[in-house]
Amino acid sequence: MRNEKVNKLLELEQATLPWYVQEYIHTKSIIPYSSVTLYEYAKEYRRFFEWMQSEGLVKTSIDKIELSELEVLRKEDIDLYKSFLMFSPKTGTSTDNRSRSFVTVQRSITALRSLFKFLSSQTEDKHNEPYLKQNVMLKIENVKTTKTLQERSRTIEKKLLLDDEAILFLYYIDQDYESTLKSHQAKAAFKKNKIRDLAIIALFLGTGIRLSELVNMQVTDLDTVNLEATVIRKGGFKDVALISSLFIDYIIDYEEARNSLYSPIPQEKALFLTFYKGQAKRIEPSTVEKLVAKYSTAFKVRITPHKLRHTVGTQLYKKTNSLLTVSHQLGHTGTSATALYTHIVDKEQRNAMNDLWSE
Structure with a gap:
């Protein structure tokens, strides 16, 4: 509309x-x-x-x-x-x-x-x-499906997580993934990092940022009030990626729980953390790649953080039919757009990102 x-x-x-x-x-x-x-x-x-x-x-x-x-x-x-x-x-x-x-x-x-x-x-x-x-x-608990998402995924071809698949992917991790785990140790490890993992995938799907951009984010780079993420793009320049409002609650949940979950020392400013030898530290790119692969394999097909980025780019282009908007959101430098159109792109980009997964 x-x-x-x-x-x-x-x-x-x-x-x-x-x-x-x-x-x-x-x-x-x-x-x-x-x-x-x-x-x-x-x-x-x-x-x-x-x-x-x-x-x-x-x-x-x-x-x-x-x-x-x-x-x-x-x-x-x-x-x-x-x-x-x-x-x-x-x-x-x-x-x-x-x-x-x-x-x-x-x-x-x-x-x-x-x-x-x-x-x-x-x-x-x-x-x-x-x-x-x-x-x-x-x-009140979230709604459980009468048909498992694994059953739904069998009918879906191997492709990007387009339309409501992206939403279903997060619901799957939130509600159904734990039931696939057999050992108490695996379930405990999942529960310990569940809020963080949901936030990581929500931020990928809500922005289209690169893996390196996500893992290098500081706490102060996340602005959930204005739905923005400050990132360092390729080439070392600072940029702001808009966050789709549909996924912001997952990100806010982690933002609020970060300190209680990982108890980082005050000097640790990394946004996403993991434990190493009992101490909280910045999460490694390989750890993020493994968690995305783990959840996506269980849901439908093994994918990478870069595939999540392609998902956002594809969905955004479907919504806007504008390569300029996609380029601006994803931080590409190959566009020849002039500054004259910047304020127009910003408005279109904000509307498109908020409406990215709506019907």
């Missing part, structure tokens, strides 16, 4: 939602999240509130639903909503009576998790307290 159309649709959706959801959307638009992402989230919130009405959990119109009515929601209420999403047929679309896809249901849970996190930890009322005192979404 063109941005003007999406913004208009987003405005129409917002007008039907409670004030605190409108505040959430406004706050996230400043970060910035893309208009497409926020529009999809707004539709998810309307669907959730409509379900609350149908279940008798609220008696008012959607725009009048109070925070107190979210405060009293219990885990069993959200689990019931998950069941509704998974087993009730779609209506009002060209795909009536079909089941919702795993990705669609998980997106609904992700949208609610983001909203409740905002309301319970990123807001302040007149008493300097968050709008919500408890976050029921902390008790």
Whole structure:
């Protein structure tokens, strides 16, 4: 969709939602999240509130639903909503009576998790307290597929992780990979580095940066507020790669857990760490190559960090049909584009990166 159309649709959706959801959307638009992402989230919130009405959990119109009515929601209420999403047929679309896809249901849970996190930890009322005192979404697990991702991958040819494959790859690591491990030692090693590994692959898929650029990043090179990663490109020049908002939560999770997971000394400024002789140190490129190979082999086919970079380049070109945008995002130096177009590319690049994996 063109941005003007999406913004208009987003405005129409917002007008039907409670004030605190409108505040959430406004706050996230400043970060910035893309208009497409926020529009999809707004539709998810309307669907959730409509379900609350149908279940008798609220008696008012959607725009009048109070925070107190979210405060009293219990885990069993959200689990019931998950069941509704998974087993009730779609209506009002060209795909009536079909089941919702795993990705669609998980997106609904992700949208609610983001909203409740905002309301319970990123807001302040007149008493300097968050709008919500408890976050029921902390008790809710991600959606499990009825069909394993390994089964899905058998029908997919050996290719780049295009479209929703990139999202499914991360979900596979997050939810299904551990079940493939046989020994307690292997499971313990996976759990110890799971948050880091998810962040590494999310950063690859969310930026298209090179392996050397990722492993050389410092803590201060990551800006999750503005969705940017500062990297040193080939030739030694500093550049900023935009991060797709769809993958930012995995990266933030690691950013917040880095110190508690690895207990680095203050002098260790590397972003991604590993243990060597009991001490945290910068992760080696070979370690990253091995973890990407390990997870991708279990998911579909063995790939490399460079294949993840090609995935982003291919997907970005599909979205923009602009070699200039791809060149700018990936840090290529072979383009003859002039500075006159830089501000245009930046805007297109930001929109495309945020919308990279959306339908």
